[in-house]
């Protein structure tokens with residue numbers, strides 16, 4: 001059993017009671033809600049005539065169903081409109097703050113809570129959404145819950161949970177140029193498998209992690225769930241504190257020192273005991289792309305696709321299924337596979353630094369003919385900041401569409417979707433069959449820079465070659 | 481959908497009797513159980529008929545959920561990591577509304593397991609070999625009646641008995657009826673207040689005195 005880790009400390013601090021079934025009743029410090037998983041929970045609450053216990057610890061936004069082209073109300077899709085108006089009604093009735101469209105702070109739930117400073121170290125965070133693990137980047141213990149549990153948190157501000165084991169994922173070294181935190185996490189999931197983390201919380205640590213910015217850390221924790229871990233976290237450090245300082249909902253100047261002391265005391269102790277430790281070397285990780293139908297089916301850009309017979313028996317069946325679905329050939333390369341749609345956005349990679357990385361590749365180039373490429377900022381704030389820097393112009397100039405914030409083509413709950421057997425290069429987090437709205441549509445997951453590179457060439461491309469090209473031409477210019 | 485008014489779990493659950501569906505494949509994610517387009521709803525009512533919609537269309541009538549002999553099934557038998565992916569409770573809701581009252585598999589994704597528990601649907605596990613045996617037996621004896629006993633953790637057919645596993649806490653909650661957790665959680669109101677008071681961030685790290693006016 002683990003001891004002394006941040007997970008253990010935060011768990012202890014939030015323990016309310018031991019429940020008869022053996023699980024723990026855990027206090028939830030921050031409850032995030034959105035339009036998809038909350039309506040049934042509110043209905044169940046009302047059925048039992050329970051009030052919302054802590055409306056101040058509950059924050060709402062709308063993200064999954066919002067269109068990214070025309071956000072005028074009522075929405076064209078009556079079902080989407082009904083979902084948003086239900087959320088609006090529920091929030092109003094129960095005194096919950098809703099960050100609605102046009103408020104300046106609307107966006108994907110896992111993008112807005114950090115940027116508002118709502119997510120802080122040492123908190124417990126729950127949301128009816130599996131990518132709640134994102135908030136662990138701050139040293140919070142954050143997990144996705146189902147609708148019945150959303151009801152429980154609304155009613156009691158607590159949850160019944162079993163304690164997780166803790167696995168430390170220690171990453172030495174440093175990422176090479178053209179390799180991003182998305183590649184790192186895709187690599188970890190590839191190695192440990194999509195079930196590897198079941199029953200665990202993942203603590204990401206080591207020199208490579210310490211060097212990452214908060215936004216890069218969020219990308220890592222966001223996908224902990226794709227590796228099967230209910231939550232992932234990173235111990236808070238100077239990078240965390242600097243990010244939080246001055247944010248709207250972060251502790252004020254007067255209480256900052258007190259907050260800092262409390263946060264620092266929660267960091268995993270040097271003599272922590274983990275249930276398991278796994279090590280990686282960041283400098284050995286290549287740009288990574290998924291080729292199959294689970295996020296664990298990833299390979300390095302220069303590798304060839306696995307031969308099913310050479311895989312572990314447990315992996316073989318899903319690999320064969322993936323080949324049937326994706327129409328790719330075992331043994332061939334992933335580089336050069338043509339793409340139809342390129343999507344930059346989502347709670348994994350829809351933040352400002354993601355758009356920077358993609359814009360750097362798009363700058364001065366043109367989207368390949370026949371490719372539909374679009375950029376969806378993760379929030380209104382990301383959109384605003386990007387526009388102030390002129391990133392929208394860079395993208396538009398290169399032939400990308402610049403959209404309004406939302407979940408967009410990460411999943412098929414809004415008008416953005418694949419059609420037929422289209423194949424997408426996507427900066428999101430899931431490549432499940434049918435995930436992007438067409439039951440035969442195909443998804444290749446990769447970093448935002450790699451998506452931009454694919455958009456430019458019309459095929460899966462090693463972004464490092466474009467970076468090199470750029471360097472050579474600036475060299476040439478200098479020498480001329 | 482088999483039953484026009486499905487049998488939703490209620491109170492203490494001791495046994496589930498019925499026929500079973502064998503659904504083969506590892507890593508069947510919740511996007512497959514209920515595709516995202518069906519999440520556009522403010523209640524769960526319509527989900528039963530939409531379960532596995534894409535997979536069923538692809539198999540054109542040959543999907544286990546479409547086979548005639550399976551239409552009254554209440555026990556689902558699956559392989560490894562069933563229910564991975566999105567946390568949507570719509571997935572077990574869709575299964576339950578179709579008529580499923582229990583799932584047996586090699587392993588389950590955690591959130592899915594918890595969501596099932598919250599609805600009163602037990603998820604039992606057993607080894608790969610045993611699952612293979614159970615699936616074969618269902619597939620070759622269409623319509624055989626099975627009895628799933630929660631207390632003994634057994635699945636019985638006329639010919640065989642399989643020993644199953646389940647988390648003891650989950651079992652206790654199901655057999656005592658405490659799986660419907662809300663009342664239980666609310667009843668610890670004083671302890672909830674006490675914990676909230678001790679957490680400095682709840683009050684923006686203000687001084688200790690003002691923490692007393694919490695909640």
Ligand code: SF4
Pocket residue numbers: 063064108109110129131346347348406407410411428429
């Ligand atoms: S961006 Fe995708 S993964 Fe993230 S919350 Fe939205 S739908 Fe879920």
